[in-house]
Amino acid sequence: MAIFVLKDTSVTVNSIDLTSYVTNVELVQAVDSVEATTMSSTSVNAHQFIGGIQNNMVTISFNQDFATSKVHATLTALVGVQTTVVVKPTSAAVGATNPNFTITNCLMNEYRPVTGAVGDLATVGSISFAGGLYTAPIA
Amino acid sequence: MATYKVTSELVAGKSLGDTITDDELQGSSIEALINAGHIEPTTKTTKKAEAE
Numbered sequence: 262m263a264i265f266v267l268k269d270t271s272v273t274v275n276s277i278d279l280t281s282y283v284t285n286v287e288l289v290q291a292v293d294s295v296e297a298t299t300m301s302s303t304s305v306n307a308h309q310f311i312g313g314i315q316n317n318m319v320t321i322s323f324n325q326d327f328a329t330s331k332v333h334a335t336l337t338a339l340v341g342v343q344t345t346v347v348v349k350p351t352s353a354a355v356g357a358t359n360p361n362f363t364i365t366n367c368l369m370n371e372y373r374p375v376t377g378a379v380g381d382l383a384t385v386g387s388i389s390f391a392g393g394l395y396t397a398p399i400a
Numbered sequence: 401m402a403t404y405k406v407t408s409e410l411v412a413g414k415s416l417g418d419t420i421t422d423d424e425l426q427g428s429s430i431e432a433l434i435n436a437g438h439i440e441p442t443t444k445t446t447k448k449a450e451a452e
Contacts, residue, residue, distance in 0.1 A: 330408035338432035345427035
């Protein structure tokens with residue numbers, strides 16, 4: 262796959278395909294930096310870090326929909342509940358050039374059902390799913 | 401293995417009226433899915449109920 266423009270990035274939250282409501286998505290694969298600097302007369306004058314446990318984050322912005330079993334119903338039921346978020350660069354089949362970025366056991370601890378100013382499109386303020394285990398299966 | 405009836409059009413890989421298992425929902429909160437109206441438990445008919 263060459264470089265490409267994001268147009269149909271697939272986003273699934275708690276097994277619910279919310280792709281058609283997503284306006285922005287950012288997935289951060291991260292680990293904690295754990296200080297491992299020691300006393301030493303020979304070491305360089307610098308902190309030393311080693312990789313700690315995973316500290317991933319998925320941040321998503323949605324257009325809001327209060328209809329039955331749509332965006333609001335899906336998200337409000339997930340506040341404070343561990344879940345799985347799957348982000349796929351395109352809606353095409355999963356493969357080496359279209360991995361299934363998956364964060365399992367992540368948590369949304371805050372949800373803003375109404376966000377915006379007069380005249381704005383009704384949206385969900387960007388919400389974050391924190392923690393969880395990162396994988397990117399290609400099959 | 402518990403099964404659920406799909407009651408919304410947004411369940412990934414399923415259509416309205418399909419059946420989905422808890423294995424397929426691994427990693428997802430089934431309680432949240434039920435509360436949001438995406439799935440509902442299927443009621444199993446017991447042998448005792450069938451006899452009546």
